[in-house]
Amino acid sequence: MLAELKGLNEECGVFGIWGHPDAAQITYYGLHSLQHRGQEGAGMVLTNGETLTGIKGEGLVTEVFTADKMKDIYGKASIGHVRYATAGGGGYENVQPLLFRAQSGSLALAHNGNLVNAVQLRGQLEAQGSIFQTSSDTEVLAHLIKRGGFADLKERVKNALGMIKGAYAFLIMTESEMIVALDPLGLRPLSLGKIGDAYVVASETCALDITGAEFIRDIEPGELMIINDEGITSERFAHSSSRSMCTMEYVYFSRPDSNIDGINVHTARKNLGKRLAMEALIEADVVTGVPDSSISVAIGYAEASGIPYEMGLIKNRYVGRTFIQPSQSLREQGVKMKLSPVRGVVEGKRVVMVDDSIVRGTTSKRIVSMLKEAGALEVHVCISSPPIKNPCFYGIDTSSREELIAASHSVEELREMIGADSLTFLSIEGMVEGIGRPFEGETRGQCLACFNGKYPTEIYGETIENSQKC
16 A cells, blocks of 8 residues: 555554464564554554463564564464554564563553554553553553552453543453453454354454454454453443444455445445546546556446546565655655556556545646656546545544645645546545435444544544644
């Protein structure tokens, strides 16, 4: 994906397994399949039934879990994490899982999402004497659990979860059990699978597929699941009248071979492309998609419009992570390094360029320019989501409205800025219909806050101020 170039990144992905002698190796493969959800850091913590041991580091999965490190770790269970920093920023100390040791027992935490009241809770905990080791919002939960008195772990976790708000898929592990929790609105995806007698939990079903796990079901919003050597127990720690799954999971973040809440991502994206063709039928010669997330959309657009789909853009998969470059000029050069137009496809043609979103506009401008430099007569940009006008506080790094170009410019102004001959965004109605979730009211159980500004949870002033500093 081009997340690092677009400035649109999700916070992380989680993977856990209980009851398998090769837990470390399986976690490695599971995290590798979730690498698209975070490229800044990776880690895993294992238990052998008596102690917790961990490996973590900054970089990609293959860079962190080297052969030398992997040969010395083992366990019957593991939780793992890949991270892109939004809340709390980067740094080794913020790489998860976070591991805490105490006389009463050790605890490891892995988290996908963002807590909207973390700043408020952190202030309260520090006033009560808590000392934080990281700037990650995930650590707030650990302190809340540890301050839960003499109740058993399950009750302490339930009480702690009752105090936090926002988006979260948590994996919590001790020496003897793994606890799984999904926020009451189900903003993030989380699935349960099984390899033989071992249970697997992952942010996306693609991680189940790559590890050979059989999909069992999705974790339900507000569900607390405990997995140990005795099996699985499950209960609700909170109830919700409707789900609010992040729409961008379907539009952009998830892999096309994943099923999110029962809907195949590739199929959903093809349908978005078909809806785009209905809303913006353009006279053109070829349709091309920006790799990778927009390929499925472009195929759907081509099928519905009758305009042939061609590979007008090629992604170079062997270029370093250009998002670490500090200047805008180098980031723009990174676009050219990552993508190449196919002159033989686009030269002398009217091109429909399909993409999933426009965040800051710089990437779209550069791709349009590359296509025209390669000889395209016209470039018509079609976006498979509505304009992103509002920041996300649930784990996507659009932290302020000022960063979002569509928040302060009209569609026509955007078209002129990126140099396109036409620019079309899919309507909210078309996007919701294209994804095709079961009817749960006008949103169909989706979070649309980045498009319409209607947040499914309360947003705290401290959260807005803190996110703008990240």
